[in-house]
Amino acid sequence: MCIFEVIFIKKPLQKLSAKIGLFIILLLVLAACDAVKRVPQGKYLLSENEIVVNGEVNEAYNINNIPYLQPNTKVPLLGTPVRLYIYNWARPNLDTILQHKLNDNDQRTLKFWSGVLSRKQLDKYIKFKLGFNDVLKDFGEEPAIITENLTKRSADRLTEYYNSKGWFNAETTYEIEKDSANKRAKVIYSVNTQRPYIIDSLKTFIKSAAADSIYQAHKNESFIKKDAQYELLDINAETSRITELMRNNGLFHFDQEFISFVGDSVNTNHRVNLEMNIRNREIRGRDSVYELPLKVHKISKVKVTTDYGYALRNDTYSDSLVRDDHYLYAYDKLRYKSKRLIDAIFIEPGETYSDEARNQTLIRLSQLGTFRYPDLRFSEDPDDPEGTDLIANILLTPLPKFNLRADFDISTSNIQRFGIAGGGSLRIRNVLGGMETLQISGRASIGDSRTAAGSNSPELFDITEIGADVSLTIPRIFFPIRTNFIAPEMSPSTSFTTGIGIQQNIGLDKQNVTGGINYKWTPSENLNYRFDLFDIQYVRNLNISNYFNVYENSYDELNTIALGYPTQVLPYLNEDGNLDIPDGALDFINAVQNRNIAVTTTEFNDVVNIEERRQRLTEDNLILASSFTYYKNTRDNLFDDEFTSFRAKLEVAGNTLSAISNLIGLEENENGSSRVLGVTFSQYVKTELDFIKHWDFGNDNILAVRAYGGIAIPYGNSNSIPFIRSFFGGGSNDNRAWQAYRLGPGSTDSPNDFNEANMKLAFNAEQRFTFLGDLKGAIFADVGNIWNALDNIEDPQATFTGLKSLEDIAVGTGFGLRYDFSFFVLRFDIGFKTYDPALPNGERWFKNTNFSNAVYNVGINYPF
Numbered sequence: 001m002c003i004f005e006v007i008f009i010k011k012p013l014q015k016l017s018a019k020i021g022l023f024i025i026l027l028l029v030l031a032a033c034d035a036v037k038r039v040p041q042g043k044y045l046l047s048e049n050e051i052v053v054n055g056e057v058n059e060a061y062n063i064n065n066i067p068y069l070q071p072n073t074k075v076p077l078l079g080t081p082v083r084l085y086i087y088n089w090a091r092p093n094l095d096t097i098l099q100h101k102l103n104d105n106d107q108r109t110l111k112f113w114s115g116v117l118s119r120k121q122l123d124k125y126i127k128f129k130l131g132f133n134d135v136l137k138d139f140g141e142e143p144a145i146i147t148e149n150l151t152k153r154s155a156d157r158l159t160e161y162y163n164s165k166g167w168f169n170a171e172t173t174y175e176i177e178k179d180s181a182n183k184r185a186k187v188i189y190s191v192n193t194q195r196p197y198i199i200d201s202l203k204t205f206i207k208s209a210a211a212d213s214i215y216q217a218h219k220n221e222s223f224i225k226k227d228a229q230y231e232l233l234d235i236n237a238e239t240s241r242i243t244e245l246m247r248n249n250g251l252f253h254f255d256q257e258f259i260s261f262v263g264d265s266v267n268t269n270h271r272v273n274l275e276m277n278i279r280n281r282e283i284r285g286r287d288s289v290y291e292l293p294l295k296v297h298k299i300s301k302v303k304v305t306t307d308y309g310y311a312l313r314n315d316t317y318s319d320s321l322v323r324d325d326h327y328l329y330a331y332d333k334l335r336y337k338s339k340r341l342i343d344a345i346f347i348e349p350g351e352t353y354s355d356e357a358r359n360q361t362l363i364r365l366s367q368l369g370t371f372r373y374p375d376l377r378f379s380e381d382p383d384d385p386e387g388t389d390l391i392a393n394i395l396l397t398p399l400p401k402f403n404l405r406a407d408f409d410i411s412t413s414n415i416q417r418f419g420i421a422g423g424g425s426l427r428i429r430n431v432l433g434g435m436e437t438l439q440i441s442g443r444a445s446i447g448d449s450r451t452a453a454g455s456n457s458p459e460l461f462d463i464t465e466i467g468a469d470v471s472l473t474i475p476r477i478f479f480p481i482r483t484n485f486i487a488p489e490m491s492p493s494t495s496f497t498t499g500i501g502i503q504q505n506i507g508l509d510k511q512n513v514t515g516g517i518n519y520k521w522t523p524s525e526n527l528n529y530r531f532d533l534f535d536i537q538y539v540r541n542l543n544i545s546n547y548f549n550v551y552e553n554s555y556d557e558l559n560t561i562a563l564g565y566p567t568q569v570l571p572y573l574n575e576d577g578n579l580d581i582p583d584g585a586l587d588f589i590n591a592v593q594n595r596n597i598a599v600t601t602t603e604f605n606d607v608v609n610i611e612e613r614r615q616r617l618t619e620d621n622l623i624l625a626s627s628f629t630y631y632k633n634t635r636d637n638l639f640d641d642e643f644t645s646f647r648a649k650l651e652v653a654g655n656t657l658s659a660i661s662n663l664i665g666l667e668e669n670e671n672g673s674s675r676v677l678g679v680t681f682s683q684y685v686k687t688e689l690d691f692i693k694h695w696d697f698g699n700d701n702i703l704a705v706r707a708y709g710g711i712a713i714p715y716g717n718s719n720s721i722p723f724i725r726s727f728f729g730g731g732s733n734d735n736r737a738w739q740a741y742r743l744g745p746g747s748t749d750s751p752n753d754f755n756e757a758n759m760k761l762a763f764n765a766e767q768r769f770t771f772l773g774d775l776k777g778a779i780f781a782d783v784g785n786i787w788n789a790l791d792n793i794e795d796p797q798a799t800f801t802g803l804k805s806l807e808d809i810a811v812g813t814g815f816g817l818r819y820d821f822s823f824f825v826l827r828f829d830i831g832f833k834t835y836d837p838a839l840p841n842g843e844r845w846f847k848n849t850n851f852s853n854a855v856y857n858v859g860i861n862y863p864f
Contacts, residue, residue: 035072035081036183037088038143044178044185046071046144051158053191061697066161067154067189072144073699075777076769083772087140094133139773146176146185158191166230166272167193168265197230200271206278208294214249215242215278230272235261242278250296250352252378252390253281258294297353300381300389302345303327306336308375308395325349335398336370340434343476343488344368347392353378360489361394367491368435368475371396403427419447419463435475442468467501467512477519492521507550508618509543530629532651538679539621539724545582547614553751554610555585561603562588568597609795613752621722622681625653642696647688651712653725654683658716673717682722686712692864700770706864708762711789719792720758727760727786729810732857733864734762735782736831737812739855744786745798747808749838757786757793759800761809764864768818776818780829785810785837811835814854818862827859 039045049067051058058064072081155172162170170193177186202224206212223237239259246254258281264273280291304326305317312331319330323338326345346360358376365374374396381389406424425441446461477483478494486492498515515536522528548555559579562569568591572584579585591597592607599607628650635643658681660666661674673680688710695703712721729735729743744750745757762784771777785808787800799805816829833848 034088035084036143038092039145039183044146044176044183046146046187047179047184048186049154050186050188051191052188054193063158063161065698066158067151067187068157069144069146069150069154069187072141073770075771076767076779081141083139083141084143085140086136086772087142090133090136090140094130146187151176151187154187155189158189162191162193164232166196166198168197168230169194195270197265197270197272199224199226199228199230200268200273201226202274202276204276204278206276207280207291208251208278210296211246211251211254211278211294214246214251218245224274230263238276244355246294247353247355249354250298251294252297252353253292254294295386295388297388297390299347299349299351299353299392300384301325301327302347302349302392302394303329304341304345304394304396306330306334306341306396306398307332308397335430335433337434340476344435345394346489353390364488364491365394365396369437369473370399370429370435372399373397399429401429403429417448419445421445431472437473439471439473440468441470442466463503463505465501465503465506467499469497469499471495471497477521479519486521490521490523492519494519505543507543508541508546511540511542513538526633526635528629528631528633530627530631532625532627532629535623535625535627535651537621537623537724539722540679541618541620544618547618548579548581548585551614551617551753553753554613555579555581557606557751558585558588558610561599561607564603565597565599605795612793616720617723617754620679621724622657622676622679623653623722623725624657624681625651626656627651641694641700641702643694645690645692647690649686649688651686651725652684653686654681654717657681658683661717681717682714682725683716683718684712684714684721684725686710686721686725700768700776702768704764704766704768704862704864706762706764708760708784710760712758713790714758714792721791723754723756726756726758728754728756729760729762729784729786730855732827732829732859735784735810735812736780736814736829736857736863737782737833737855738810738831743810744808744837745793746785746787746795746800746805747837748795748797750798755786757788757798758791759787759789761785766863768862771817774820776820776825778816778818778829780814780816780831781834782812782831783809808837809835810837813849816857825861827857827862829857829859831855831857 036045046069048071049064049069051063051066053063072084074080075082151174155174158172159170162172170191172189172191174190175188177188179185202222204212204215206215221241223234223241228234239256239261242259243254243256258279260277260279262275262277264275265271280293283290283292302325306328307330309331315331317329317331319332319334321328321334321338324342326338326342326349328334328336328338328341344361344364346357346364347354348357351357362374362376365371374394377393377395378390379393380387381391383389404424404426407422409421411419411421421443422445423441423443425439428438428440430436431438444466445464447463448461472495474494474496475492476488476494477486477492495518496516497518499513501510501512503509503511513536515534516532517534518530518532520528520530548558562572562579563577569579569588572579572588572591574580574584579588588597589607589611592599592604593611629647630649631645631647633643633645635645657666657676658674666674666676667678668674669680675681689708691707693705697703710727712725712727714720728741730738731740734740735743741752741754741756744755748755762782764780764782764784766778766780768776768778787805787808788795788798789800793799797808811834812831813834814829814831816827818825818827830851832850832854834846835844836848837844839847
């Protein structure tokens with residue numbers, strides 16, 4: 001039973017937020033709950049399993065998880081079985097209780113309810129109460145009540161586990177330590193492993209000569225080693241290895257069930273003599289079973305139906321083609337270039353059958369995005385009297401050539417009162433006959449401005465944005481130089497992209513033109529490469545005068561400085577007594593820089609920094625870059641929670657334009673930097689390293705860590721990095737104690753709306769666990785910052801000068817909740833500023849570690 005009090009405080013403490021109060025009340029409620037409320041008399045709630053192996057307490061998770069009965073799940077940090085408490089809140093047999101109370105003979109109960117609710121309302125109330133009671137049961141967790149049967153089975157399971165590890169004489173006993181006063185008990189399992197058994201010999205009995213020949217050629221790769229301790233996992237791994245080996249070397253009919261192991265450990269002085277048997281294929285007739293020797297099968301023909309449909313299966317082909325011993329058929333017309341289609345098929349006539357070639361073919365055909373669920377069937381060639389030749393029949397069902405998608409959106413934001421946006425795309429498959437995909441997409445929006453961005457138009461829809469993108473994807477490497485090192489098995493592709501975007505009365509009214517050529521290939525299942533030959537981006541700002549309306553924090557800081565000199569700034573003020581935008585603000589900046597207004601040194605530096613930032617964010621950008629990305633991920637599938645990933649990227653920009661400038665002599669600006677079409681092009685080198693590691697401790701208990709580092713160094717034609725290529729700190733996927741763009745650079749307490757720099761370090765650690773069913777919990781620590789390095793920023797607080805600058809690394813900690821919807825995870829995190837480098841030395845630790853200064857993040861899926 002839960003017993004608690006609610007105490008009303010007339011004058012709450014100022015530093016205690018409502019959230020903290022509710023959290024404390026929740027803790028008090030849980031602490032007052034009786035965990036053994038639903039434990040029957042004479043039974044005991046399991047408090048702990050203790051496993052003692054050869055006299056020593058075992059702490060390994062995989063061993064502690066073996067007993068069938070486990071203690072009720074406790075939530076980390078709280079240390080309480082919350083789900084058990086929720087289950088206890090439900091009432092057992094509530095339907096029977098309610099039925100008894102509302103029985104026709106219980107006239108007093110009926111009389112009371114009839115005076116409050118109608119019969120219909122009463123029925124709905126009962127249905128709701130029963131439903132809510134079921135929800136509590138489903139969401140909760142039944143008490144882990146100890147039973148003799150489960151305990152004995154758990155002891156036997158421990159014995160079986162150690163038997164599988166080679167301790168064939170292992171014995172397990174158990175003892176239940178009961179605390180009758182609290183109705184709780186602890187189970188102690190004592191395992192005596194005794195002496196382990198060692199592999200002495202392995203004899204093989206393989207009926208098929210073909211299978212024996214394949215095995216003997218690869219027996220050195222066996223997982224079973226002489227003088228190693230017996231291990232059932234090694235036997236299973238060897239079974240899988242042999243199965244894969246046989247099926248990849250032509251034994252089409254081979255099955256894992258053909259393999260069996262027998263061990264002799266009687267009177268062998270703790271040594272095991274293993275026998276491995278591989279039987280032949282068994283054919284069951286009507287009245288008998290007979291064997292067929294396993295044989296090596298070869299591919300005699302590859303037949304491809306390019307427009308297969310179930311309704312057409314009995315029709316006659318109207319078009320066909322033979323190329324390189326591949327037979328292509330179509331019920332209508334062959335619409336694919338034969339060479340390009342054959343390049344996606346890795347099953348070759350004359351070669352030995354292989355599961356690997358079969359799987360690669362299915363994967364590649366699916367990746368083309370041209371066919372729906374490719375089907376691959378093998379049949380024995382009737383023209384082969386030996387019965388060893390196979391015909392590979394590939395059935396391809398084309399996806400629609402044209403695919404049209406459209407979307408529509410209505411929104412509101414701090415920039416616009418009302419906005420309407422729409423977009424769509426047209427995908428054209430097999431556009432050139434070689435499984436190429438052409439996609440044309442467009443987007444447009446109109447909105448009613450709140451005039452926050454400086455628009456004073458009386459029109460209803462005074463802000464607009466329009467854009468279009470075109471991409472062509474070719475399923476091969478399209479390059480003037482031969483690239484034989486990128487084989488078709490590596491799933492190569494080439495993409496050509498271009499796009500344009502135009503804004504009006506939004507921010508600085510950017511015009512954006514992009515284009516690029518990139519190549520992708522996958523040498524192995526876990527390794528990917530990407531090479532961007534050209535990545536072009538041109539950004540033009542049409543409304544620079546709107547800068548201080550967009551970047552309001554910069555304006556507020558500038559205006560505050562200006563108002564400290566009322567008599568001198570009077571010509572720069574508007575009718576409201578603030579700096580006029582844009583002329584007044586710009587004139588004030590010029591006056592300060594020319595020393596016409598004598599401000600303090602600190603104020604002078606602030607004004608200079610504001611102007612440097614304004615010039616950087618309002619300058620037009622021309623970027624022509626090339627980059628190479630290496631990405632390796634050991635994750636096997638979506639359900640694999642223990643893996644490692646590493647991504648490295650190197651990007652170089654401006655070298656091509658610099659070489660052209662040296663040859664033909666491009667126009668230069670006042671600083672001597674070359675310009676193309678009136679725009680100074682960017683020149684820099686940028687590198688990024690990203691490492692992620694996940695450890696799975698079972699029961700959704702996962703530790704995830706991430707380390708990230710990046711730097712972009714300008715040179716040649718540039719002394720800074722374009723804003724769109726710089727780094728920022730904070731946000732739901734970075735340091736969650738700071739909002740995006742609000743962290744750094746360095747130890748600066750910058751008021752800018754968007755803080756960025758050209759160097760970044762970030763380290764994250766997160767412990768994830770089950771909180772309540774599909775509701776997951778996490779505690780995390782985020783460490784990192786951004787700095788300026790080797791660019792034109794001279795502020796020592798923002799500049800990375802060496803190891804001492806690591807003192808400016810920010811630390812954020814916090815906790816979060818995540819709900820798993822299977823196809824995505826909705827995430828909510830609360831980050832606290834644990835170490836804030838923007839504060840004075842001696843006040844950085846835990847100064848703002850409270851809910852009033854916390855940052856609340858909402859995200860989709862995990863941050864890393």
